[in-house]
Amino acid sequence: MAWDSIPRTHSFSLGDLHDFGRCVFKFFVNHHLQKKYELAEGNANQTIGSLLDLAIKKLHQNNMQNLPVEELLKLIEAARIDIKNEAEKRGKNSFFGALPPFLTDEVVITAKEVFKDYHQAVGGKYKPMVPTYIMRKLKPFWAYVIQTTPQPVQIWGAPDVIELGEDGVPEIVDYKYRENPADQAKMDMDLMPKVYTLLCARELKEMGYSKARFKVKFWLSPKEESFYEEFDLANMPNLEAFFKDKIDRILRTSELSFCEKDFCKVCKSSQRNQWIAQIQVAGWLGGSTPVKTAEEKSDLPF
Numbered sequence: 001m002a003w004d005s006i007p008r009t010h011s012f013s014l015g016d017l018h019d020f021g022r023c024v025f026k027f028f029v030n031h032h033l034q035k036k037y038e039l040a041e042g043n044a045n046q047t048i049g050s051l052l053d054l055a056i057k058k059l060h061q062n063n064m065q066n067l068p069v070e071e072l073l074k075l076i077e078a079a080r081i082d083i084k085n086e087a088e089k090r091g092k093n094s095f096f097g098a099l100p101p102f103l104t105d106e107v108v109i110t111a112k113e114v115f116k117d118y119h120q121a122v123g124g125k126y127k128p129m130v131p132t133y134i135m136r137k138l139k140p141f142w143a144y145v146i147q148t149t150p151q152p153v154q155i156w157g158a159p160d161v162i163e164l165g166e167d168g169v170p171e172i173v174d175y176k177y178r179e180n181p182a183d184q185a186k187m188d189m190d191l192m193p194k195v196y197t198l199l200c201a202r203e204l205k206e207m208g209y210s211k212a213r214f215k216v217k218f219w220l221s222p223k224e225e226s227f228y229e230e231f232d233l234a235n236m237p238n239l240e241a242f243f244k245d246k247i248d249r250i251l252r253t254s255e256l257s258f259c260e261k262d263f264c265k266v267c268k269s270s271q272r273n274q275w276i277a278q279i280q281v282a283g284w285l286g287g288s289t290p291v292k293t294a295e296e297k298s299d300l301p302f
């Protein structure tokens, strides 16, 4: 079954898996009821992070590793235009939909300052990109289909870039903008490395690589090199089995549970009862087969 014919209820991003771990109700509302983008509020820090991540992706895709920083800073402006256009084209309920109100001159200036500081800290040295087929696309996005009964499921998403490590091992990198050092320490180094490595593994194997290294790089701590995990690409069946089991448990959820945290906008929403009713009516609890809806394809994350 092709990845784009698998229903959204059976397609999981890293964020979806995180939601399920934190609050089952939030997961069902964001994922099955597809309210994720509608409920997203956005903020300045998220916008700065998105500008920076898009800029480093463009740097790699256009082989600009050796250009002076003045040239590279233009990538932040290009990223600003991309986010604005994408949000205008696809509306509020899309990947960048919540960011436009935060795309201010001030935010762009901060992103440029962070990029410049990062550039100086790494001595203007960037690793080359590993030019996999998907990495070379305008909007790189990976999907990994797992065959299960009664129907296949998939993991999907996109790390920021695949770079070539100094030892010749490809590095699947996700760049993070975290103002608070405590948030660095809380970084998910369990599911995140597994998800992104599984997504990129097939392509890297096809290119002849036998190992891959997942790595988090912090825009505000350019020297931090300890957030990584190495994988033997021959071991991907184990990772696949891990996610198959995890997703199977999610789809077999028979009752809702609620985190009831003050910051949980889903548990604390005035629409709570309405959503509970919608989830029950849809027949999702108890592992029954969900109905694919017509609007499903409207907000793919790319």
Ligand SMILES: [Zn+2]
Pocket (backbone or CB within 6 Å): 022, 023, 025, 026, 258, 259, 260, 261, 264, 266, 267, 268
């Ligand atoms: Zn909750």
